[in-house]
Amino acid sequence: MTMAAEATAQPGAGGPISTRNVAAAVVGNWLEFYDFVVYTFFTLQIGDAFFPSHSEFGRLMLSLFTFGVGFVFRPIGAVVIGRFADKVGRRPAMLLSFGLMGFALLGFVCVPTFKQIGLWAPVLALICRLVQGFALGGEVGPTTAYLIEAAPITKRGQYGAWQSASQSLASISAGLVGLMVSATLSATAAHDWGWRIALMIGVLVLPFGLIIRRFLPETLGHAEPKLAAHADIAESAGPLAVFASHWRVILLGLGLIAAGTISTYVFSFMTTYAQTTLHMGMRTGLLIAVTNGIAGFAASLAGGALSDRFGRRTLMIWPRFAFLVAILPTFWLVVHIHQPVALLSLMAALNVIGNLAGVPALIAITESLRKDVRGVGVATIYATAVAVFGGTTQPIVAWLDHVTGNPLAIAYYLMFGTAVGLISSILIAETVIREKPA
Numbered sequence: 001m002t003m004a005a006e007a008t009a010q011p012g013a014g015g016p017i018s019t020r021n022v023a024a025a026v027v028g029n030w031l032e033f034y035d036f037v038v039y040t041f042f043t044l045q046i047g048d049a050f051f052p053s054h055s056e057f058g059r060l061m062l063s064l065f066t067f068g069v070g071f072v073f074r075p076i077g078a079v080v081i082g083r084f085a086d087k088v089g090r091r092p093a094m095l096l097s098f099g100l101m102g103f104a105l106l107g108f109v110c111v112p113t114f115k116q117i118g119l120w121a122p123v124l125a126l127i128c129r130l131v132q133g134f135a136l137g138g139e140v141g142p143t144t145a146y147l148i149e150a151a152p153i154t155k156r157g158q159y160g161a162w163q164s165a166s167q168s169l170a171s172i173s174a175g176l177v178g179l180m181v182s183a184t185l186s187a188t189a190a191h192d193w194g195w196r197i198a199l200m201i202g203v204l205v206l207p208f209g210l211i212i213r214r215f216l217p218e219t220l221g222h223a224e225p226k227l228a229a230h231a232d233i234a235e236s237a238g239p240l241a242v243f244a245s246h247w248r249v250i251l252l253g254l255g256l257i258a259a260g261t262i263s264t265y266v267f268s269f270m271t272t273y274a275q276t277t278l279h280m281g282m283r284t285g286l287l288i289a290v291t292n293g294i295a296g297f298a299a300s301l302a303g304g305a306l307s308d309r310f311g312r313r314t315l316m317i318w319p320r321f322a323f324l325v326a327i328l329p330t331f332w333l334v335v336h337i338h339q340p341v342a343l344l345s346l347m348a349a350l351n352v353i354g355n356l357a358g359v360p361a362l363i364a365i366t367e368s369l370r371k372d373v374r375g376v377g378v379a380t381i382y383a384t385a386v387a388v389f390g391g392t393t394q395p396i397v398a399w400l401d402h403v404t405g406n407p408l409a410i411a412y413y414l415m416f417g418t419a420v421g422l423i424s425s426i427l428i429a430e431t432v433i434r435e436k437p438a
Helices: 019-041 043-050 056-087 090-110 120-137 140-150 153-160 162-184 187-203 206-214 239-245 247-276 282-310 312-337 340-368 371-404 409-427
Strands: none
Touching: 019 043, 019 056, 019 090, 019 140, 019 162, 019 187, 019 206, 019 247, 019 282, 043 056, 043 120, 043 187, 043 247, 056 090, 056 120, 056 140, 056 371, 090 120, 090 140, 090 187, 090 206, 120 371, 140 153, 140 162, 140 340, 140 371, 153 162, 153 282, 153 340, 162 187, 162 282, 162 340, 247 282, 247 312, 247 340, 247 371, 247 409, 282 312, 282 340, 312 340, 312 409, 340 371, 340 409, 371 409
């Protein structure tokens, strides 16, 4: 299944993109995953702070519910902020989403405990997560569109890969902060308020992010090559008509993002899994995030660059197939060897394969959408898939582990998501654009 991906119009305006511009585009994604990774580290502690329960499992599930409830508002934020990005510009949309995200996180950090203000504690925590979810829903669409539009045509994969690479950097930094908190504070202090310090460090990037995003050059008005598949879409067609014409991209994009989301949040859950299922210490759980982050960072940049050379579909299909085959043996070895070194090395290796396959997916979806609906389109596809699977993956795998008593239940769920992604990868059209020879 192919798509003519050569330019049919004037060359795109994407020229050299500075390090500052890349940082400005991905800082919101970094903050999102820094927050989520830290929240995953301290899920049990946050549950104890906000939710009264007689059982540890009850507090865990209530804390995971609070983690997931923010995903409910993501599709709303995707439509509102994504459409704003398509009409007004990428830069103002990126400023809006990042500002809301940062202030909501600050509010969450400052919410008193249940012992201090009673039921107001979980209510305020939920409100903060909902506002943050709304902001995050509109973050990925405009920023990914910006990276693709600003990058040189033949290096879109290389630059677009920084969205995924920023998630890995967030995992590394969050793991290091978690290790620092656990090493410098007593067990009681780390349990009671150490998580607030870790989240507050993420808030400190708020002014930095707002400043560098304020001076980003706008890309909305840049001309760029068109895919041959868009030739039958009238230039005068309204956004709803254009969006409807992309129904195939939307369906396959949902499958690809669902697969990537399940993978991402399973890997994020490994910190909790190491403590609750494998009965290893918090330090081992935190080291998982660091090693997975290092592996994911290298694989993300490699996946983006290789997809420029060999095509998006090639990188989505074959590494994802290898990932599917490797999941069950990897988790079986982790459970039966039951050594921290084996856990860290095996999960890092699996993470490398998964990121090679996952990075080209978002790039291909972004390139497949016509520019006038790209912001809202990418945001809606991403937010919808993440709302369904991002907010539910960790509660589901925790529940499956608890109910079945089978430590491999998490592997079976990851295999399900990967199979969906593999089918979508096979069916989606190629979007890589290569310059015609002179």
